[in-house]
Amino acid sequence: MNGGADLGGVMGFGPVVEEADEPNFHAEWEARVLGMVVALGACGQWTLDQSRFARENRPPPAYMMMSYYEIWLEAAITLMTERGMITATELEQGRALQAPIAIRRRLVAADVEAVLNAGGPVNRPEIGEPAFAPGDRIRTINLHPEGHTRLPRYARDKTGTVTKVHGFHVYPDDSVSGQERAEWLYQITFDARTLWGPKQSPRDIVTLDLWQPYLIANP
Amino acid sequence: MPHDHSDDHSHMSDIDARVRALESLLSEKGYIDSAAVDEIVQTYETQIGPQNGAHVVAKAWTDPVFRDWLAADATAAIHSLGYTSRQGEHMEAVFNDADTHHLVVCTLCSCYPWSVLGLPPVWYKSPPFRSRAVIDPRGVLAEFGLTLPDHVAVQVHDSTAEIRYLVIPQRPLGSEGMDEASLRRLVTRNAMIGTGLALSPEATS
Numbered sequence: 200m201n202g203g204a205d206l207g208g209v210m211g212f213g214p215v216v217e218e219a220d221e222p223n224f225h226a227e228w229e230a231r232v233l234g235m236v237v238a239l240g241a242c243g244q245w246t247l248d249q250s251r252f253a254r255e256n257r258p259p260p261a262y263m264m265m266s267y268y269e270i271w272l273e274a275a276i277t278l279m280t281e282r283g284m285i286t287a288t289e290l291e292q293g294r295a296l297q298a299p300i301a302i303r304r305r306l307v308a309a310d311v312e313a314v315l316n317a318g319g320p321v322n323r324p325e326i327g328e329p330a331f332a333p334g335d336r337i338r339t340i341n342l343h344p345e346g347h348t349r350l351p352r353y354a355r356d357k358t359g360t361v362t363k364v365h366g367f368h369v370y371p372d373d374s375v376s377g378q379e380r381a382e383w384l385y386q387i388t389f390d391a392r393t394l395w396g397p398k399q400s401p402r403d404i405v406t407l408d409l410w411q412p413y414l415i416a417n418p
Numbered sequence: 419m420p421h422d423h424s425d426d427h428s429h430m431s432d433i434d435a436r437v438r439a440l441e442s443l444l445s446e447k448g449y450i451d452s453a454a455v456d457e458i459v460q461t462y463e464t465q466i467g468p469q470n471g472a473h474v475v476a477k478a479w480t481d482p483v484f485r486d487w488l489a490a491d492a493t494a495a496i497h498s499l500g501y502t503s504r505q506g507e508h509m510e511a512v513f514n515d516a517d518t519h520h521l522v523v524c525t526l527c528s529c530y531p532w533s534v535l536g537l538p539p540v541w542y543k544s545p546p547f548r549s550r551a552v553i554d555p556r557g558v559l560a561e562f563g564l565t566l567p568d569h570v571a572v573q574v575h576d577s578t579a580e581i582r583y584l585v586i587p588q589r590p591l592g593s594e595g596m597d598e599a600s601l602r603r604l605v606t607r608n609a610m611i612g613t614g615l616a617l618s619p620e621a622t623s
Contacts, residue, residue, distance in 0.1 A: 207525030208553045212546040215561050223463055223537050228437040234455030242449055267543045285443060293439030299447040308453035318504040321580045349578045351525055365581055384579055395553050402571035405552050408579035
């Protein structure tokens with residue numbers, strides 16, 4: 200979707216301000232949100248792409264006004280409410296009023312280290328051959344889906360070069376439905392001037408990691 | 419954007435109350451274990467952070483075989499050091515040299531190599547960096563005190579998929595005699611994102 204999260208090239212946010220000796224968390228609730236969201240992943244009730252879309256699929260003014268962990272918090276609440284895991288009334292009262300739904304797994308402390316170390320790889324057994332090889336010229340599609348996509352607006356309908364075949368990875372635009380599907384993933388290199396015009400240095404480039412359905416052979 | 423104005427205090431205490439209510443509800447319903455939440459937070463506070471990435475970089479500087487492995491298969495090379503955890507499942511290492519400077523961003527959200535750098539700082543997740551790193555990387559770098567000469571090419575990597583990028587900064591002048599353990603102290607988080615350079619040995623002595 201063309202949402203508030205798709206920020207590449209947007210102007211007016213001012214300088215990047217770095218905080219000296221920044222802590223990981225600026226309040227206890229931020230730490231709890233991080234821990235809860237990671238722990239809730241083990242419940243197996245949503246995919247990575249569903250959780251990302253729940254964060255990004257917010258009215259742009261609301262997205263801009265929230266701090267990062269607020270977005271995580273509200274997205275987790277949305278996902279759990281949609282699935283009947285919790286209700287708004289339960290959250291308001293901070294206590295259970297309905298029976299819990301069945302979950303895949305409840306993460307316990309003893310398993311945290313193993314679960315974090317295992318991670319969640321998204322490469323899948325390859326099907327067929329990649330359509331493109333390093334050196335190929337491509338053009339990105341010009342598409343503005345209302346659903347989830349990982350092709351930013353600034354890189355649509357642009358010509359670039361394949362610089363790497365990363366492998367066969369879960370494809371977000373489809374997997375956001377909950378039904379996982381994978382596609383070939385490439386590193387695509389764009390000249391900064393192609394993306395942003397003649398004021399850019401002719402030496403500068405931007406790479407994006409893009410799935411095959413985003414690409415067409417450059418005529 | 420960070421909320422750092424005084425009139426946000428009541429907003430923040432509302433959030434604090436909402437998070438407490440949520441944790442209590444989720445525990446009661448059996449979806450989470452608060453001890454596991456503690457353990458996750460502790461892991462990122464004490465075990466997973468930029469010191470992991472600094473190890474990778476210092477080894478790349480001192481061990482040519484490891485450096486070649488990192489260039490060819492960063493995932494396997496980094497995993498061989500034990501840094502396998504989430505947001506590090508698929509890694510790419512990019513190497514700065516005299517003619518090339520790499521910078522990593524995630525314009526769409528906050529993708530970041532947690533396994534080697536820990537949790538991202540607020541600026542990395544915030545609109546000023548996400549919006550400008552791709553259109554004005556040299557301006558962003560200047561705000562970090564890094565003004566690159568025109569002949570140096572800037573290569574920006576927008577982390578749009580699950581590939582996580584780690585910048586291998588140039589080994590600083592004057593560090594020739596240092597061993598891997600001492601070299602790790604020259605490798606800052608920002609140097610591994612690309613918003614800084616490795617420290618000179620004098621700066622840390």
